[in-house]
Amino acid sequence: MAPGNAEGGTMWQAENDRWALAAVCLVYLAIVFLTSRGFIAAPRYRRMQGRIGEARARTTVLAAVSPDDPVRQAVLATVTARLDTLEHTNMVVWRLSPRSSWVFSIPLSKLASAWRVLHSCERDLMRLLPPDEAASRLEALQPRLEEAGQPPATTLAAAAEHLHDLEDTEAEREYEQQRAALWLATIGLGAVYLIGVTLAHQPTMMLGALGGFLSPVIGVMRSQRPSSWGVLVLAPVGGALAAIGGMLLVRMLADPELNLLGHVFLDNSWDAPDRPLALAIALLFGFSGTLFSRLALTATGQLVATGSPAGRQP
Known part of the structure; x- marks a missing residue:
């Protein structure tokens, strides 16, 4: 050559x-990038979608109790609007179009803030539960508070707030590590x-x-x-x-x-x-x-x- x-x-x-x-x-x-969005964020997003469905079902049940109570109905209407925002807008996910079912990406920062919103909605619904059901659920949450090193809570909403804060803080720390x-x-x-x-x-x-x-x-x-x-x-x-x-x-x-x-x-x-x-x-x-x-x-x-x-x- x-x-x-x-x-x-x-x-x-x-x-x-x-x-x-x-x-x-x-x-x-x-x-x-796909690992961060698909293997980390997507499962938690699907779990959040299931929790939104549960919150909607609970909202429907609670709406049938004391329908003449304006304060109660206002809380339920607010919760429903916030659930709609989480489920039907781009607050959490990026889509090819607003009506597309194909999720393009799930930013971790948006997902973390969306979970905090969902947890707040769940606590609002807990405050509307009948006293006997609230007491039963509070008793079930007490062992989890002890495992987390938290003092016993006196109300269901307070117990849930402690556990939600721990969960959200841990998730945000994980998301920060992924970023x-x-x-x-x-x-x-x-x-x-x-x-x-x-x-x-x-x-x-x-x-x-x-x-x-x-x-x-x-x-x-x-x-x-x-x-x-x-x-x-x-x-x-x-x-x-x-x-x-x-x-x-x-x-x-x-x-x-x-x-x-x-x-x-x-x-x-x-x-x-x-x-x-x-x-x-x-x-x-x-x-x-x-x-x-x-x-x-x-x-x-x-x-x-x-x-x-x-x-x-x-």
Whole structure:
């Protein structure tokens, strides 16, 4: 092959690698977004729809009691209007059109505020319950208050308010973590793309991402308990970046001036990312964040020792 054709083929391959890496990053970002909306928000939204139906049924029953009481009917009318707002408008979900049944997205912040509105409606309905039913339901809620470390409540609405506040606070904390995970995944994927384009370490990041994916998978298989969604989303991205950083640390510690890891790691790390040993190292760094942190601490200690007067060579 002529030198010009070889150079053109190399440039064409590099361009294809950049587009492939960009496609992988965009696809994974879409997966992260769909995970946040489909696996986290959607089940809670469907649960909220069921609770709205229960509240509507309770409203219908309570409306038949004391129909001549204007205060009671005003409360029920207010609750019905708020339930309509939750169910038939875009307060919670984004749709292709107002009448479309296909949900396009469920913003976590909107979902959290909608649950607080629904809980407020449920407490308004509880205040209208007959005394015997209210007392029975209050007695049933007392053990849950004790488990949550709350003092016994004197009214059903007060007990429900304590439990609703705990539930909403926990959900909002989870939603905040998911938003942070989405932001970190977006920034991390951008860093992965820039590093892959500028440094040509696609194999290193690919094996690191594989190790990051395998780590929570094996954890679930061992403990039979699922990891948090934030960990699952960030693990492959963090694994890819940890592999890059780990390979650079290995190269530094194997440098002849430090000579802590020897020539085997010097010849199979940053400067030769396609070799089997280098790929295995990248996989290990992606799998174990502890390995990366320990090596980083070792490198930091060595740099401090080398830079101190006692550690300088005469």
